[in-house]
Amino acid sequence: MLIGIVGAPNKGKSTFFSAATLVDAKIANYPFTTIEPNRGAAYARAKCPCVELKMKCRPRNSLCEGGTRLIPINTLDVAGLVPGAHEGKGRGNQFLDDLRQADALIQVVDASGGTDLEGNPANGADMAEEIEFLEKEIDWWVAGIIKRNWSKIKGKGISEVGVALSGFGASDVEIRGAAERLELEREKIEWSNEEVLSFATEIRKKTKPIVVAANKCDLPGARERVVGLMEEEKGKMIVPCSAAAELALRKANRAGVVRYVPGEREFEILEGANEKQKAGLEAIRGMVREHGTGVQEAIDKTVFEVLKMIAVYPVEDEHKYCDSKGVVLPDAYLVREGTTAHEFAGKIHTDLQKRFIGAVDARTKKRVGKEHVLKNGDVIKVLAN
Ligand SMILES: Nc1nc2c(ncn2[C@@H]2O[C@H](COP(=O)(O)OP(=O)(O)O)[C@@H](O)[C@H]2O)c(=O)[nH]1
Ligand SMILES: [Mg+2]
Structure with a gap:
């Protein structure tokens, strides 16, 4: 299983990725811990049976922190998305190649509204537009693959679409299912451009489900904006978060100045912390206590609710x-x-x-x-x- 962390530049993808993959103990036999700088193990949290069985477990492929089993999953800090990625703009090809491998995506958006679609400073940038923009880039990209192979698909059966999309990680069942749901011709294909695009949308929804991490919720007004967004976009999975706060906590935990279990709402500042560290940690305590940082929650929701x-x-x-x-x-x-x-x-x-x-x-x-x-x-x- 691979989760791709995606989004436009300066939204906090790398911060989210660093926070999610920063866990104290490395698991020796886990194969993906240090292959590439932008790939790493994050953890999904599950209730460890050791608690109810009243036994002391000795995890080998995972960790157990106070009865919470942390199970490694692969994550990828995907190359920054820019408008026109599907045409190869920016690092578009790298972006799409990264995406291809992912089972689900966590899209990091800037809930403070402080950055636009290209990552430049902005005031009150629209999150809904940003979410739609990623969906569209993927849809156009899938549609583009079909269009480029049109001479091999036209007049043929749906299995030819499967051949064209084989590199995308869509199974035959998913491809057939999408065409059926949309009531598209499957024996002798003559789809219009509109039908190709709606098919691409359907495939994207099935194969690349997106969880939105509405980031920078530590900044003024951001959380209120996320609440508004959740009202508007009821069908979408949106998690308010602060990647910066989670990263600060995990770093402090590693440095031994705080005791913090990823995803928990309480943390304990330890003796070794200096005044500056204490002040920094105290500044985020209220938010963490009330809401958590959302980073671990976004991952858990992706794994257990979206990918089931x-x-x-x-x-x-x-x-x-x-x-x-x-x-x-x-x-x-x-x-x-x-x-x-x-x-x-x-x-x-x-x-x-x-x-x-x-x-x-x-x-x-x-x-x-x-x-x-x-x-x-x-x-x-x-x-x-
Ligand atoms: N206030 C705040 N700033 C953040 C947060 N996450 C990231 N940033 C800042 O946003 C900027 C871009 O972050 P980065 O992770 O490099 O974004 P990327 O380009 O999407 O990978 C940096 O200055 C980060 O410190 C957050 O949760 N809160
Ligand atoms: Mg980055």
Whole structure:
């Protein structure tokens, strides 16, 4: 799973990305921690079963902070978006190539209204316009791909559209589904330009869902503007946030001058903090206490509400909730809602899926079959022959 952090310049993308990926303990066997400067592991928060089971867990592929499991997910600080990206303007091609790989997007916008679409200083810039602008750039880009391949698509079936969009990360099912919902011709394609664009919009909605991080809410008037925006844009997922505050807290936590768990509303200033640090942290305390910084909330909403993932914990001993070496609740997996026990086995190991004969729900000790659908927080032992 990859979440792309996108938006126009100077909205706070890099600040958001740095905050989201700054976590004290690095997880050694997590493959994506330091590949490229703009790629990093952020964390989705789940309730760790160790609390209700009253056991001490020893996470291996994730972290547990006071009963909250932090499960790594990949994030990408996408190259700045500028108007005309779909025509290759700015770093448009890099931008779109980055986007292609993402399963969902967090669009960082400037809720203070202090920057325009190109990132230049402004007064009261319109957030709704900024949100629409990203959607349009993606739509035009998808439509452009179809148009460039028109000679191969015209008069043919929908599978040719699938071929043209194969690099975009849209599956055949999604492509067919989009055409069906719009009641577009699927046997002998003769779509109008308008139909191509509406198809592109439908594909974008399905394959690149967007969560809006309405950033800089620490600035005067910003939060009120976000409340107004949420009223206007009821169908959209909008999270008010302050990436700068989250970054300050995580940095202070790393420096050992504050105790802060990502996403929590309380933090404790420690002895080592100097006067300047104390003053800076006290200045954001009220906002954090009342609203949180929103950064972790935006990520959690993207993972659990938009992408509809659930956290599942595989074990080898369903009585002791541990692996073969006695490590309690070692791993947490994020899988799509609706994942079956058999599919889950495949996520652990293809071999385990081949040898699958059943599974055990560790909480109930009940044996379940291949088609059993997993729930969020399940602890599962896969049985293999
Ligand atoms: N007040 C405030 N400023 C922010 C916040 N996030 C970022 N900034 C500032 O906005 C400017 C642009 O931030 P940056 O992360 O580089 O934006 P990017 O171009 O979108 O990657 C910098 O001066 C940041 O310090 C925030 O939450 N609050
Ligand atoms: Mg940046």
